[in-house]
Amino acid sequence: MKKIIQVRIYKGAKYYVAECADLPVVTQGKTLDEVAKNIEEAISLHLEGEDLEEWDILPDFSILVNFELGPIYAKA
Numbered sequence: 001m002k003k004i005i006q007v008r009i010y011k012g013a014k015y016y017v018a019e020c021a022d023l024p025v026v027t028q029g030k031t032l033d034e035v036a037k038n039i040e041e042a043i044s045l046h047l048e049g050e051d052l053e054e055w056d057i058l059p060d061f062s063i064l065v066n067f068e069l070g071p072i073y074a075k076a
Contacts, residue, residue, distance in 0.1 A: 003058045007039055010068040018065070023047075023055070036065065 006021040015028040018039035027042045029035030040063060052059055 001053070001056050001058050002061065004062050004064045005043060005057065007063055007065045008068060009035055009039075009065055011070060018042075022057070032067075039063070039065075 002022065005023065007018050008021065009016055009018045009032070011017075012028065015030055016032055016035040017026065017028045018035045019026045020039070020043065023043065023046055025039070025042045025046050027035065027038040029038045043063065047055070047057070052061075
């Protein structure tokens with residue numbers, strides 16, 4: 001069973017976007033703080049009333065966030 005739910009955050013055209021790798025959950029926010037709060041809330045709402053064993057998730061799970069910095073360009 002998973003103790004960690006993985007999330008990827010990246011900068012979209014206008015907002016930061018957070019996508020779960022383990023759950024069908026996606027959200028966005030204007031700032032990193034906002035998107036972090038939103039993904040935590042979205043995961044909680046998605047799992048509310050669910051049997052965590054069906055999702056193969058432990059009850060005391062953690063959220064691990066990976067932040068994509070985007071392309072790095074070599075300076076000439």
